[in-house]
Amino acid sequence: MELSDYIRVLRKGWLLIVVFVVLGVGAAAAYSATRSPIYTANSKVFVSTQTGNNANDLLQGQNYSQDRITSYAGLVSTPAVLQPVIVGLHLDMTAGQLSKQISASAPLNTTLLEITATDTDPKRAADLANATAESLGNVVQALETTDADQNVSPVKLSRVQDAVVPLSPSSPNIPLNIALGLLVGLAIGVAVAVLRETLDTRIRTEHDIEAISPAPIVGGITFDPKAPSRPLVVADDPFSNRAEAFRTLRTNLQFLNIGEDAEIITDGEPVGRTRGRSFVMTSSLAQEGKSTTTANLGLALASTSSNILVVDADLRRPKLASYLGLEGAAGLTDVLLGKVELADVVQRWGKSNLYVLPAGRVPPNPSELLGSKRMAKLVEMLEEQFDYVLYDAPPLLPVTDAAVLSKITTGSLVIVAAGRTHKSQLRSAVASIEQVGASVGGIVMTMVPTKGPDAYAYGRYGYGYYGEEQADGRGKKKRSRAEKKAEAARA
Incomplete structure (x- = not known):
């Protein structure tokens, strides 16, 4: 990362x-x-030796004190030192229990011994520290006294700092x-x-796609919660950011150069040539915005004065005719079966340059029809008559229709829903296209969030030059001339 x-x-x-x-x-x-609040009190003891007054004796006494001070610190937690403290302060505990509240430390290269006492009562903590210092002095004096010393200890412990009652708890x-x-x-x-x-295995950014396929990302369509009620946003709301994203996709598709003048081969035999104008619109799974992307891309291409044909090649669950408000009882299936002529079922959408070939009746063998020689001939004929041909095909993972159709067209545009499609699903979809010898021409991301951290990478796909609405002086939405023309074209 x-x-x-x-x-x-x-x-x-x-x-x-x-x-x-x-x-x-x-x-x-x-x-x-x-x-429970714990209070800490400290007392300090100075360790000295009773030696001669010359410098040599003083140095030897200091070295002796430093060597012994660690041992004195260890004596603090012994019953010999703590038992007199318990008796003197009338404590109801054993020496072992009191040893958990008493500790001693000696700073390096000094003859100072710091005794620390902790207790829930601040006054008792101070009394414990002072009483322990006094008891330690008595014990050390008794231990260091020998007969040779004539009951005089060579070591003396002097309390140089009395513990004071702490004002605030230490814990x-x-x-x-x-x-x-x-x-x-x-x-x-x-x-x-x-x-x-x-x-998280879901695809959220273009980096996720680049790690799976080298195919270029040719567009990103922003998420629109109103998409189910207005699928044809290019016509219904031409100045919205989402409509601008489809026009950006149109521009990128016009500069996409794949499969130019490629030979179409079906069943091992050449059946024609493609001029790089036909694209299969597919996705990994359903509900990724494939059909709405196909319809809006067709509208965006048609606005450039090109003759555009949109073919509903989803012979299992056709949707394009209903989206575009056209009759879909007869269409591609009937043409492939030789029951009708192509000109009889191709319908013009309003007064635009967009033409639509509905799916027609749902056949029992969609894959065989789409992979037939008649379909290959139809692909070549449609490319001669139209500038661009878009085939709305079924998803790649459930069925093989789109992969079969990709083999006889220029290439595929794979639709990927941001935050919904998983990486393994896209990887399998791309593999299914490549296994039949076809190519992925590009990838289109749909449902791209407009806000949040996942939206930063896609700002370039839709700029929204015109804003989402224009208001008159009274605050009401004002219909532009272009919107009126779009409504007239649909009628």
């Missing part, structure tokens, strides 16, 4: 990250609130706990967001 991908993941999973941060802070606050450290909870929640949230993105 690149840096831009991580930024997109963070933008996409910001809500999840915030939830984990709140949970982390909440858990830290709850933990701090349920913990729990609420600011520190909350900061740790925030950092832990942030780390978990980012990790979960990245993991979710890694495990």
Whole structure:
């Protein structure tokens, strides 16, 4: 993943990250609130030796004290030191229990011993530290005294700092706990967001497509929640961003140079040549916007004064005729079976240069009809009569119709629904086309989000020069001259 991908993941999973941060802070606050406050008091003891007054004796005494101070620190937690403390302070606990509240440390290269006591009562914490320092001095003096010393210990422990009653608890450290909870929640949230993105197999960006197929991405159609009620957005709302995306797709398709003057071979025999003007519009699965893309692309191409034919080659679930408001009882199936002439079933859409060949009756053998020599001859004839021919074919994964048809046309335009099509599905769809010796001319992304982190890469596909609506001075939507002409063409 690149840096831009991580930024997109963070933008996409910001809500999840915030939830984990709140949970982390909440858990830290709850933990701090349920913990009893602990107070800490410290006393310091200076360790010295009673030696001569010359410099050599003083140096030897200091070295002796430094060597012994670690041992004295270990004596702090022993019953010999703690039992007198328990008796003196009238504590109801054992020396083992008290040792968990007392600790000692000696800074390096010093003869200072710091005794630390903790307790839920601040005054008792200070009393424990002072009493332990006093008891340690007595124990050390008794241990270091020998008969040779004539009951005088060569080591002396002097308390140089008495423990004072602490004013605030040392634990729990609420600011520190909350900061740790925030950092832990942030780390978990980012990790979960990245993991979710890694495990997500749906195609969301053009990078996902580029990792599967080298075919160019020729367009990106923005998502429109009103698409089911107005499938022909190029005619119904020509100044919308979505209509502009179809015109951008039209421009890219005009510059797409694949299969120019290629030979059509069916059953091992050449049956004609294609001039690079016929494209199969297909997808991996249903409900990816294949038929609406075909219809709107046909309308966009027809607006350039070219003669465009849209063929409903989905002989299983034809939709183009209903989208375009045309009669679809007779069409491609009847032409292939020799029951009608082509000119009798091709219909003109309004007064535009768009012509439509409906699917006709649903046959029992769609794949055989689309892969027949008669179909190959029809493809060649249609390319001679029209500038562009678009075939709305069934999805690639359920049936082989589109792959069979791709073999006798210029190439395929595979429709991919952003956030819906899985990578494995697109990979299988591309493989099914290549297995028959055909090529994927380009890939069109549909349902591209207009907002959010997944929308950043597709801004170039639809610029929306004109805005979505023009209002008059009273705030009502004003119908443009182009919209009126589009309605007249449909009529």
